[in-house]
Amino acid sequence: MADGVQILTSAQIRATESAAMGSGGTTGAQLMERAGAAVAGQIRLRWPQPRRVLVLCGPGNNGGDGIVIARRLHEAGWPVEVLALPEGPAPDAALMRRRCPVPVRPLGEAAWPAAPAPLIVDALFGTGLARGLGPDLAALLARAGETAAEVVAVDGPSGLCLDSGRVLGSVPVLPATLTVTFDSLRPGHLLDAGAALCGRVLVADIGISSFRPQPAQLVRIEDASLLAPRLSKAGGGHKYAHGHLVVIASGAGQGGAARLAARAGLRVGAGLVTLGPSRDAMAEHAAPPDALMRRALDSAEDLATLLSDDRIAALCLGPGCGVSRAGALLRVALEWRRPLVLDADALTALSQRPELRSLVHPGCVLTPHGGEFARLWPDIAARLAAPAERGPAFSRLDAARAAAVDLGCSVLLKGPDTVIAAPDGAAAIHAAQDLGWLATAGAGDVLAGLISGLMARGLEPFKAASAGVLLHAAAARRAGPGLIADDLPEALPAVLAGLGA
Ligand SMILES: NC(=O)C1=CN([C@@H]2O[C@H](COP(=O)(O)OP(=O)(O)OC[C@H]3O[C@@H](n4cnc5c(N)ncnc54)[C@H](O)[C@@H]3O)[C@@H](O)[C@H]2O)[C@@H](O)CC1
Ligand SMILES: Nc1ncnc2c1ncn2[C@@H]1O[C@H](COP(=O)(O)OP(=O)(O)O)[C@@H](O)[C@H]1O
Numbered sequence: 001m002a003d004g005v006q007i008l009t010s011a012q013i014r015a016t017e018s019a020a021m022g023s024g025g026t027t028g029a030q031l032m033e034r035a036g037a038a039v040a041g042q043i044r045l046r047w048p049q050p051r052r053v054l055v056l057c058g059p060g061n062n063g064g065d066g067i068v069i070a071r072r073l074h075e076a077g078w079p080v081e082v083l084a085l086p087e088g089p090a091p092d093a094a095l096m097r098r099r100c101p102v103p104v105r106p107l108g109e110a111a112w113p114a115a116p117a118p119l120i121v122d123a124l125f126g127t128g129l130a131r132g133l134g135p136d137l138a139a140l141l142a143r144a145g146e147t148a149a150e151v152v153a154v155d156g157p158s159g160l161c162l163d164s165g166r167v168l169g170s171v172p173v174l175p176a177t178l179t180v181t182f183d184s185l186r187p188g189h190l191l192d193a194g195a196a197l198c199g200r201v202l203v204a205d206i207g208i209s210s211f212r213p214q215p216a217q218l219v220r221i222e223d224a225s226l227l228a229p230r231l232s233k234a235g236g237g238h239k240y241a242h243g244h245l246v247v248i249a250s251g252a253g254q255g256g257a258a259r260l261a262a263r264a265g266l267r268v269g270a271g272l273v274t275l276g277p278s279r280d281a282m283a284e285h286a287a288p289p290d291a292l293m294r295r296a297l298d299s300a301e302d303l304a305t306l307l308s309d310d311r312i313a314a315l316c317l318g319p320g321c322g323v324s325r326a327g328a329l330l331r332v333a334l335e336w337r338r339p340l341v342l343d344a345d346a347l348t349a350l351s352q353r354p355e356l357r358s359l360v361h362p363g364c365v366l367t368p369h370g371g372e373f374a375r376l377w378p379d380i381a382a383r384l385a386a387p388a389e390r391g392p393a394f395s396r397l398d399a400a401r402a403a404a405v406d407l408g409c410s411v412l413l414k415g416p417d418t419v420i421a422a423p424d425g426a427a428a429i430h431a432a433q434d435l436g437w438l439a440t441a442g443a444g445d446v447l448a449g450l451i452s453g454l455m456a457r458g459l460e461p462f463k464a465a466s467a468g469v470l471l472h473a474a475a476a477r478r479a480g481p482g483l484i485a486d487d488l489p490e491a492l493p494a495v496l497a498g499l500g501a
């Protein structure tokens, strides 16, 4: 799991670095010194006793950082060996090589140490990675992986595209125990294969944060403290002031997923929640919570009549609804033009009715998992499924952004790495690779209920989606291993209390 909330792409961090140097307040060599010093410091914090370390350096500035690390550890009395690829045209890295008190030997089979080093520093490639690792290098790294107990990656494991979290080419990447990156996270630390390959990720301040591009468009959503003021009910207000949410439920015999969503909507503070099954399914949807209201909805006309009540603030369509029922209600839901979450069966229904796509509007949040996403956007999904050969590779973030622009709404692409994109370019990533217990039936229905409940309370679509994902994960952490989807809404009161909401 990574620390920090700011995410910059490789291009953005390069621009930040250039702006910092352009200001005249710092030089590239100083930044490299700070970066290398930060990594060496983290190594010494994590492993307080000196141990043999093998530093592998690439041709550019990532390699330059590696040389600084080698020097710093050597000066602290660590036994250090440095193997490096031939220098590229990176003047700061060349300067560091000249200053290095440890012999820098050419990286290759001949120089490989006979006795394996327990700690390897991977400073081969960082944000400059343009293609997959060559086979010779990959073979050496594979051998290193078999023998090294620990690997520290500088900026990221070499071969991992830091913009997408995808491995470039077809050779495996050496997984890191610890990754130290600079100034901010990159998307690739959180997305796709990146989260597992990076190990623990630490962000070192190298004094350039005031030169980041403004406004920063990519923020990781892990700062729950920001939520409390938005979720608090301090100041009172009638129940209608907190929003009336309608959750469409299934026809007879199609299950209770919508009840999970409705329960989550209530727990997250919507003032009222009405569950809308078909008339013949009313009895099976009569189970608690008794706080839920019920209204039979058999047809599009029934839904239109219900939505003509101005006090209804948001609608959730899809969980446990059935594809044909969702399809029958979809046009009315979209033509209502108010806050709307489309999930599950409503997404499949939309993919079958291309004529309705133009009705999707900025007040909508679509919450597909990968399969639903591919049904709605097969071309975008195909780009994501294609092999990643060159960096920056097409990412889940790119995919969600393209989808959000295509339909002009917020899109939340679910997975262990959930990505949220708004049509104006705002985006967020929520990494929950440690929450495998969320891969359980109904967890997505709860998420749809949380987001629509927050929208009923007046949060804008993108913010409701971001806050919903955060609360969902926090509820899962609180429920712990063994959780089932029913536990998630029940964990919310403690989560909200913990946030001070
Ligand atoms: N951006 C910043 O703020 C800072 C960046 N620093 C370091 O600089 C790094 C970026 O440095 P560079 O831009 O020099 O890039 P890298 O050092 O990541 O890569 C160097 C060069 O290797 C070549 N290359 C790329 N993929 C290859 C492959 N698969 N096989 C063989 N050669 C390949 C390319 O020509 C590339 O420019 C960062 O990752 C970071 O470690 C730090 O020194 C300090 C501050
Ligand atoms: N391995 C995982 N680790 C963490 N979160 C996951 C994992 N797999 C799925 N999730 C999350 O769990 C939820 C599952 O939603 P979804 O796929 O719609 O399932 P369902 O339709 O059964 O409710 C999503 O919020 C998703 O982001």
Ligand SMILES: [K+]
Pocket (backbone or CB within 6 Å): 062, 122, 123, 124, 125, 126, 153, 154, 155, 156, 157, 158
């Ligand atoms: K690296």
